[in-house]
Amino acid sequence: MLGLQILIDGFAISSLYALGATGFTLMFGVSGVLNLSHGSIMVAAAVAAWVIAGYLGGNPYLGALGGVGFGLIMAYATYFTVVRPIQRSKAIPKEETEIFVLTGTLLWGIMIQEAIAYFYTSNPKTVRPLVPGVFNFLGVRTPLNEVATAIICWAVIGLLWLLVNRTRSGKVLLAASINPRGVTLLGFELSSVYILVWTIYGILAGIAGVLLAMFLGVSSDGVGALTASAFSIVVLGGLGSVSGSLIAAYVVGYMETLTAYLISPAYRTIPVLLLLVLVVYIRPQGLLGRR
Amino acid sequence: MQKVRPHAKGIALSLIAAGTVLALPLAAQAADPIKIGVIAEAASIAGAAIPNAAQMAADEINAKGGVDGRKIEIVTYDDHSSSSDAVRAFQRAASDDKVHAVIASYISEVVLALEPWAARLHMPMVTPGAASNEISQVIKKDYDHNKYTFHGYLTSAFLALSVCDAAKDLLVANLHMKTAVVMSEDAAWTTPLDAGYLECLPKIGIKVLDHIRFSPDTTDFTPIFNKIEGEKPDVIITGISHVGVQPTVQWQSQQVPIPMFGIASQATSSTFWKDTNGAADGVLFQTVAAPGVAVTPMAVPFTDNYTKRYGITPAYCGNTAYDEVYYIADAIKRAGSTDPDKLVAALEKTDYVGTIGRVQFYGKDDAFPHAMKQGTDFVSGLLVQWQDGKQVTVWPTAVANAKLKFPGFVKLQQASN
Known part of the structure; x- marks a missing residue:
């Protein structure tokens, strides 16, 4: 009974982690950008969904759609106002670009966080679930929303897989992550690849943020923790490896759930952090990392 | 260069001039504003109510001519919920402003x-809203040194008593409940609160089956609720303030069949219904004031005016901050001065009926020096429940405007016995 409970809860939260981390790792793989405003963009999308649903009389579908749209807008804003100017700046030496991007996105994330707290307070917000209610799964009372969360996450990840492996622009994306110079030599414009990856990232982060707000709720105070969890998952899975991140998301999700149920919810994140330290010592490239 | 010419008339004139100069500060002081610094958490709903309500009180006092002709000026600072920011603001308030x-x-x-x-x-x-017993214990330990602090909100120990008083009438007498699990966030204010719960619940006939303290940054409450459900208590007694929206939403989405009752500070805000998308339905919480409830003659006009001015109802610390400006002004008037020691002496003699009840402070030799007195004659507290988007008062009976009502998934196990 408890085992099944852990299995169900762990699956829902892990799927959400997987979705949140996929865009993050894909972006690093393709464009070398570690976007530290990740948590802020997720929360901004979620709060937008909450605000829009509020204005439109609580229609959860329109709210969710608006939230995802806002996530995309925020991703573009991050790229065009913060990341691209730094990447193109002649004043910044090439070898320092990554550090500047890290710092730039970190500060940008704090700006978004403060703006949310200023306009909508730091009180947590929740979005009405698309499917309310519970059902009895082999004796475990499971909210339908948890099931819907897992299904949506996997459907989106599946679509992404199709996009990357079965479409022309997806293949270019994959190629760019393996050898960016080779892609340019073949006559592809890297900047359009970057815009594609930021588009995918914005949609994924938006969906993850809105689902998180339906499942656990979001607050501008939680921005740092969200970025950190995506970061840990990506390091554990291997920087830039999407399949590594998916596996790592489940490792992290289940370790947290096991700890919360069997030891104490207060120590939820600690075993994962210990595991991360071990990974950095023993296998710094992560589970499926290439480098 | 001016040449100094000793002359009787000149000396007389300069004496007059000197006298005028010396007298000036006295004359100016009478019209100088009384400045009250307000340090609060602007980004949270409860915190934002503090400067808003204080400003409202100041405007009202000033409209009636101020205190002995002196206007009250509110100087606000945002502490971003951080102790170090608050200390910096405090220093600035004292030395610069x-x-x-x-x-x-x-x-x-x-x-x-x-x-x-x-x-x-x-x-x-x-303080308009902090609850820890420690605040008055610091004063107890070294009164002469620490007497400058006053606890303008119920101490945790008294909050626990207020919850138990209400539980005795509502849960034990009406619903025949016998068991509870205490669920609190791990913070300074809940240590004495939980100690109070564990002491007073058995006295009213409720057995405490378990005592759960969780980290205030917990986001997933599923394991906690599952554990509690396994223990089959009649009620969950809460002590939450930093969290609120998340446990409430998950309580509803998981359909935990046990009612929640106790302290839930975020639930006191009027936006809580919207923040939780209605998951708050049936949640019970202790507070000191509720919309439309005439705890005192001042209570309803305050809430109405505040709502008209700021668009939302005040959180509990809006009420206390509003009262505080009034009784600080009153103490300055009685002391006839803003000298800190005279002001402290006058504040100790506070006997003020504000928006939450009759405010008096315990004295130097009591167990909780400078803490607000709790009880039916002073501040007794209310038990409020969210029902269909509204906060309704269910206790004490004298001011109650509704009966307990729970959403369908809550099963009152003992009620049928």
Whole structure:
């Protein structure tokens, strides 16, 4: 009974982690950008969904759609106002670009966080679930929303897989992550690849943020923790490896759930952090990392 | 260069001039504003109510001519829920802005960090919302040094008593409940609160099956609720303030069949219904004021005016901050001065009926010096429940405007027995 409970809860939260981390790792793989405003963009999308649903009389579908749209807008804003100017700046030496991007996105994330707290307070917000209610799964009372969360996450990840492996622009994306110079030599414009990856990232982060707000709720105070969890998952899975991140998301999700149920919810994140330290010592490239 | 010419008339004139110059500060002081610093958490709903309500009280007092002709000026600072920011604001308030008293914060940790600064800078300070017993214990330990702090909200120990008083009538007498699990966030204010719960619940006939303390940054409450459900208590007694929206939403989405009852500070805000998308339905919480409930004659006009001015109802610390400006002004009037020691002496004699009840402070030799007195004759507290988007008062019976009502998934196990 408890085992099944852990299995169900762990699956829902892990799927959400997987979705949140996929865009993050894909972006690093393709464009070398570690976007530290990740948590802020997720929360901004979620709060937008909450605000829009509020204005439109609580229609959860329109709210969710608006939230995802806002996530995309925020991703573009991050790229065009913060990341691209730094990447193109002649004043910044090439070898320092990554550090500047890290710092730039970190500060940008704090700006978004403060703006949310200023306009909508730091009180947590929740979005009405698309499917309310519970059902009895082999004796475990499971909210339908948890099931819907897992299904949506996997459907989106599946679509992404199709996009990357079965479409022309997806293949270019994959190629760019393996050898960016080779892609340019073949006559592809890297900047359009970057815009594609930021588009995918914005949609994924938006969906993850809105689902998180339906499942656990979001607050501008939680921005740092969200970025950190995506970061840990990506390091554990291997920087830039999407399949590594998916596996790592489940490792992290289940370790947290096991700890919360069997030891104490207060120590939820600690075993994962210990595991991360071990990974950095023993296998710094992560589970499926290439480098 | 001017040549000095000793001359009787000149000396007389300069004496007059000197006299005028000396007299000027006295004359000016009469019209100088009384400055009250307000340090609060602007980004949280409860915190934002503190400066808003204080400003409202100041405007009202000023409209009636101020205190002996002196206007009240509110100087506000945002502490971003951080002790170090609050300390910096406090120092600035005392040394740069030269305020005469400070109203500070609803977070116990922040107030405990400010307390030594109130002592060092001899700055009278009242907190509108922090609850930890420690605040008055610091005063108890070294009264002469720490007497500048006043606890303008119920101490955790009294909050627990207020919850138990209500539980006795509502849960034990009406619903015949016998068991409970205490669920609190791990913070300075809940340590004495939980101790109070564990002591007073058995006295009213409720057996405490378990006592759960969780980290205030918990986001997933599923394991906690599952554990509680396994223990089959009749009620969950809460002590939550930093969290609120998340446990409430998950309580509803998981359909935990056990009612929640106790302290839930976020639930006191009028936006809580919207923040939780209605998951708040049936949640019960202790507070000191509720919309439309005439705890005192001042209570309803205050809530109405505040709502008209700011668009939302005040959180609990809006009421206390509003009252505090009034009784600080009253104490200054009685002391006839803003001298810190005279002001502290006058504040100790406070007997003021504000928006939450009759405010008096315990004295130097009581168990909780400078803490607000709790009880039917002073501040008794209310038990409020969210029902269909509204906060309705269910206890005490004298002011109650509704009966207990729970959403369908809550099963009152003992009620049928």
